[in-house]
Amino acid sequence: MSDKILIPGEYVGPGEVYAEGTTTYADGDEIYSSAVGKADEAESTVKARVSKPELKAGDIVYGTVFILMDSFAILNIYPEEKDGKIPAAPDEGKIPVRAMSEGFTPSTRDAVRIGDIIRAKVVRIEGNKAELTMAAPELGVIKAFCSVCRAPLEKTAKGLVCPEGHMERRKTANDYRHYGKIRF
Ligand SMILES: [Zn+2]
Incomplete structure (x- = not known):
């Protein structure tokens, strides 16, 4: 080069x-x-x-859920830095319910909620959206907030729980809330 x-x-x-x-x-x-x-x-x-690489299949993105339907979630997305560069990317990503986990997820609400911070992998780029998957142990919600009181949820042996005791369900990444510093 x-x-x-x-x-x-x-x-x-x-x-x-x-x-x-x-x-x-x-x-x-x-x-x-x-x-x-x-x-x-x-x-x-x-x-x-x-000079700026383009976001492509296999790349990792982070995002926050802002639209949640039964069959899909929409996130604003921030690509992970690659070789010191941030790939050019669409503003939004879509995760279909079938790509929410390795197993069967009946509804997106069993896996994510509005405001959750997610690590996902790009499946393909379609126009101005990236189609994403969370179906791997290292993918999924990395920080979730209680849908009742908005406090961050802690991972416990019984599941995700907020300081006020509300229990919630998510498809978490294996480093939930221990992901360190993310470089965008
Ligand atoms: Zn709560």
């Missing part, structure tokens, strides 16, 4: 070395950049790459 930053219209290199792609265009046998980025000589293909 060259350290030279390319701007749109700038010469990247000869067509036999550099490929035409989403961030480049061809003019005859020559390739030019159509984005701001660096020339990337990976294996046999070489492309101008935008």
Whole structure:
């Protein structure tokens, strides 16, 4: 990877070395950049790459639930930092009820509630939304708030409980409330 930053219209290199792609265009046998980025000589293909990576399947995001229906939840999402960069991402993520846990979840309300903070994995990007899953032990709610008194819920042997004794159910991540510092 060259350290030279390319701007749109700038010469990247000869067509036999550099490929035409989403961030480049061809003019005859020559390739030019159509984005701001660096020339990337990976294996046999070489492309101008935008400096900011895009959110993609398999990436981890954090988010807060703000819409909750029986069959899905909508979160605002913040991608996890990757190699010191924050991927460009849609503002919203959707988790269908079938992806709420490894097992069967009858209703989203058995797994999440409005205001919960969640770690999820990207399944695919669809337009301006990321479809997400919580179906893995390390995925799910990392901090939940009591739906009665709004106090944070503590994980106990009996389940999640608030200081006033309200018991609630969530699909928690295995590091619930012990996730350390999250870098966005
Ligand atoms: Zn409570």
